[in-house]
Amino acid sequence: MVIYVVDTSVVIERVVSKLVEKKEIEGRILIPRAVVSELENQANKGLEIGMMGLEELQNLQNLKKDGKIEIEFVGERPTSYQMKYAKPGGEIDALIRELAYNEDAVLITADRVQAESAKAFGMKVKFFEFKKPIKKLEIEKLFDDKTMSVHLKGDCIVVMKKGLPGNWKLVKGKEKYDNEKIKEMAKDIVEKTNMDKDSFVEISRRGSTIVQYKNYRIVITKPPVSDGWEITAVKPLKKLNLDEYKLPEAISERVKTKARGIIIAGETGSGKSTFAMAIAEDYLKQGRIVKTVESPRDLDLPDDITQYSKNFTSSEELHDILFLTRPDNLIFDEIRDTPDFKLYIDLRLAGSDCVGVMHSASPIDAIQRFIGRLDSGMIPSVLDTILFVEKGNVEKVYSLSIMVKVPSGMTESDLARPVVEVKNFEDGKLEYEIYSFGDSTVVIPVSKEKKATNKLAEKEIEREFSKYVDRINVEIVDSNRVKVFVPSGSVSRIIGKQGKNIEKIEKKLGVRIDVNELEGKEKIDYEVYEKGKYIIFNVNSEGNVDFYVDGEFLFSGIVSKKGEVKVSKKSDLGKNVLKALDKKKNVEVFSG
Structure with a gap:
């Protein structure tokens, strides 16, 4: 009786059961426990090839029950070291070769390196070289000359994108596949990909597999990555020069x-x-x-x-x-x-x-x-x-x-700096500038540079001065000069000895800064309520009042004859005020 030993490569590709059914091999098949361990390891990692191999072993058990073949599991389970170096060191392949050599068996393999190594030991080898698959993938049948991609998901109608890039429409098909059917299609895709020399499995992870089958890019996902089995196939429709x-x-x-x-x-x-x-x-x-x-x-x-x-x-x-x-x-x-x-x-x-x-x-x-x-x-x-x-x-x-x-919107020559210009190539128009502003690198649209620069300046100045004071009011005079209002007790500390500290801040921020006292700014009691489209602050004051949230300046308002300051709920300012009130932040009002 002829004795055969199979390795992992032919089990994964379901070669052995096919050879038995075609009566190309008869006798006794020895399955190394190292093969089972390798398949379990792959299956536990969520790799399709592991599950395919274990299913092949089940097929061989059924053939044994039908009396078509004898099978026996032999050898020892590999050590953790041998499993770790199964691929880079060829440890599992060596175990399988040694078992076949000792049993004087025919080694069946689809691994060319394994086959050549066995021949070097003078062993009998049956090398199985994959033939290019003749039958089309089932998913290929869903493509026509206008289909860009096909999307399958368990228990859902097939959908397809038809048209050209940027000009396509989603079309629903007639078929609906359950998870088991999509799982079967996924296995067929992986199997035929491994058989086709011009195709390859690009990525194989626990919950996803990406293959390039001929000119189809196919992505397979499954639980736990996705909530069900899913296949997406993409095919380029047209190549342009x-x-x-x-x-x-x-x-x-x-x-x-x-x-x-x-x-x-x-x-x-x-x-x-x-x-x-x-x-x-x-x-x-x-x-x-x-x-x-x-x-x-x-x-x-x-x-x-x-x-x-x-x-x-x-x-x-x-x-x-x-x-x-x-x-x-x-x-x-x-x-x-x-x-x-x-x-x-x-x-x-x-x-x-x-x-x-x-x-x-x-x-x-x-x-x-x-x-x-x-x-x-x-x-x-x-x-x-x-x-x-x-x-x-x-x-x-x-x-x-x-x-x-000097960046657009600024005028003084000592504010010059390296600026990256982004221009529309066709008309040469400058559209964006990229440069350093304080600690940040900013991208400023040139057509809106004044508004953007002012907003950015306020933010940067407030952040810088918050190192020294709790309350600050910034007023943009022009693109190169600002006024900063701080509590009177902090002015000298901010300016520094002989103005060195403020000079340092000006150099860092790239603008001239006038430091002023928050003169006559007294805290005012208020009541606030909503009425119709407005948030209304009822204040006991006249003229201008300044609003602060957690010590940061928010806005200035003019008090009406009724002693009210109204803010529209739909405005950005109104949304910020509502958010501050809802979160119970410290909203303070000071006289102007």
Whole structure:
């Protein structure tokens, strides 16, 4: 009787039961306990392959009951050390080979390294090489030439997005699948992915699996990550070349030859990745070495472009690979977390030409995501072009540069500082400025610089002076000068000896500051109530009164002839007053 020993690879792929049913193997099958331990370990981590392997063992038990095969579990359970180094050290494979060698058995494996190692020991090996699956995935049947994505969830109607990026509609199908059916489809997807040499499992976690099956990106989620089994499959409908986007000549020329640090920004489904593919292929046609960093690898690109996955290596290893292989252009799809930003920044500062893909609601948001991750003065060295994609088209292009100047809205020359200018590339109009203001890096829209700067100045000044006093009133005189009112006993302490302290504050904040006493400001008793659309403060005073919340200035009001100050509930001020009253904060009123 022929004796066979199976390893984990053929059990996971359900090869053994198929061979028995086809009568390609007969006799006695030995199943190492090391295989069972490895499958249990994978299943406990929530990996699909673990459950698939355990189900295959159950299939073999049923074949044994039918008298088609003899099976026996043999060997010892592996130690924790052997389990830990099952993959990197080949410890489990070594246990299985040793068992097959001692039993003079035929080793059945789908692992080429295992097969070659066994042959080196002179063992009999039956190597099973996967054939490309002939049958389509069931989920493929739900796609037509207008379907962008298919969304399945247990006990819910199938829904599909039909159309093009930025111009699609949600269409409900007729089918409804229960959780068991979706679970079965998920297993079929993983199994066929492992059999197809052009497909791969990108990520396999306890509650989710992401695969790239041919040109389908498929995301599988299950409890506890999701509240039921769910499959989402996405397929690119149309590939465009760069010329088909009909970009203005100046923008096209900048993208093709001049820009070195590009960010393609846009919302989900706007067509960012499709545009990135067009740029990558254009670089390739220009005779450049192009590589990509992706997670997952789902860009549909020619074989001449090497696609690296972040999921199978570390940022440090990718860093080394990219610096040593020296691509002319790198496509980074997409930049999500801090390690991604760090890698992109390092590559740019080292002189690599990079195109990054990033989710953002507006083009300026994409720039703001870099603030805090590098000095503001270095931003133009990393980013020189922002391409904002919406509904499949490039809707806006920003260029970035830096110069030393007085920020817009300020006039005095000694307030000059390094300012990053963000301009609309098409008309050259300055739209935003980025610069340091106090301890913060700020992004100011130039068209609204006066209002934005005043608001920012008040906030920064109040925060700075709160180190010295509990109550402060800030009055913006113009873009370069403010008046600060503080309790009389604090004026000399704030100004400091020979004015050194106030000079230090002025230099830090970048504005001239006149320090004044809160003269004649006496605390006033009041009653407050709501009437119709207003909050009414009944005060025993005349003229102007100042309102403070927990020691911070809120607003000044004019007392009516009836001794009242009215605040509209619907205004922002009214909402702040109501919030303060509801939370029982200390609201104080002082004479003006």
